[in-house]
Every structure is written in C-alpha cells, then in structure tokens.
Amino acid sequence: MSETQRTPPPASTASSAESHASRTMRRALREMFGPPPPVDERSLETMSAPAFRAVIAERLRALERDLAEVRSRVNGLLFVVAGAVVTQLVLRLV
Numbered sequence: 001m002s003e004t005q006r007t008p009p010p011a012s013t014a015s016s017a018e019s020h021a022s023r024t025m026r027r028a029l030r031e032m033f034g035p036p037p038p039v040d041e042r043s044l045e046t047m048s049a050p051a052f053r054a055v056i057a058e059r060l061r062a063l064e065r066d067l068a069e070v071r072s073r074v075n076g077l078l079f080v081v082a083g084a085v086v087t088q089l090v091l092r093l094v
Helices: 011-033 041-046 049-093
Strands: none
Touching: none
C-alpha cells in the first residue's frame, strides 16, 4: 500500500477522536459562556412569587437575546446564499 493511501482508523480510535472533539467543544463552550449555573429545584420551590417571576423574566430575556442572535445569523446565511445564487446567474448570463 502506498503512503498516499490511508486505511480508516479502527472504530475504537474513531470513537475516541469523537469523544475528544466532544470534550474539546464542551470546554470551548464553557470558556465562552462560563459554567452553567447550578440548578437547585428546592430554592425555586421555596422562592416567593415575585422572586420566582423575576427569575423567570430574566430567563425569558436571555432566551429572547439568544433567539435574536440566531435569527440574525440565519438572516445573514440566507443573504449569503441569495448572493451566491445571484452571482451564479450573472456569471452564466455573461
């Protein structure tokens, strides 16, 4: 077998690489967003109604921010795809 041809890695190596990639992704997300906040269900159950509403309102605001970011990314992606389609059409006409 020549050096340019490679055999696929054994299944155990592939799963090991996949788990390494997964750990690397989790580490990068933790560095980017910080560790997830601890969830203590008992504290939510014993919380007063106004405090609970405040926690829920904050979570909803964070969710709205995340959704707005996703929407802007999707809009940007659609814009890039539309630009690529228009460019291909122009190149074929010329």
